[in-house]
Amino acid sequence: MYDTAAHGGHYALAACGGYANYADGAHADHGQRPAVYFVGDGLTVRVERLDNRHRKYKDVFSAEEPDENVEQPGEGSSAGYRVYNMDTQTHELSVTVDFLGGLTPAEAFSTEYTLAPTSGILQDSVTYRRGEYRITAELANGSSTATRWTVTKDENYGWGETSIIVDPAGGLTIRKPPFDKVR
Numbered sequence: 103m104y105d106t107a108a109h110g111g112h113y114a115l116a117a118c119g120g121y122a123n124y125a126d127g128a129h130a131d132h133g134q135r136p137a138v139y140f141v142g143d144g145l146t147v148r149v150e151r152l153d154n155r156h157r158k159y160k161d162v163f164s165a166e167e168p169d170e171n172v173e174q175p176g177e178g179s180s181a182g183y184r185v186y187n188m189d190t191q192t193h194e195l196s197v198t199v200d201f202l203g204g205l206t207p208a209e210a211f212s213t214e215y216t217l218a219p220t221s222g223i224l225q226d227s228v229t230y231r232r233g234e235y236r237i238t239a240e241l242a243n244g245s246s247t248a249t250r251w252t253v254t255k256d257e258n259y260g261w262g263e264t265s266i267i268v269d270p271a272g273g274l275t276i277r278k279p280p281f282d283k284v285r
Contacts, residue, residue, distance in 0.1 A: 111142025163210035194242035
């Protein structure tokens, strides 16, 4: 579990996992299920359930050369991110992911969300291609932020590593767990 003070309260990231072994020899692994909390004066927000937004595998950004991808398109997990709305208001959010590995940046992914109050989204299927990216997020109120994102096979490139957070005051930040730099 991770914890940091910011925005007049505390953010906490907790995770639990589980598995089951059955009498017939079957096994089920449920992996980690993270939950993000914000606790402040007069406000407690817990975002556990994430609405999946999958794209078709053929539309996921990838390289033509198989060695340039972290997985083979359509055969493994692709990189993605999470979105957390810790505010009690609905927000319109646009996100663009640019690949920075060429001579000029290339748009790898772009989408818009309507974020319900205190909700979360798991955006799967953004890219298979390893390399450097820039994630840019912008709220309809004009608040925006951007950060670099590195996708490699050697690191956990999956959806749990990068989080876009709308804070309780309607501000915007992009962080990676343990959220130690949320300000």
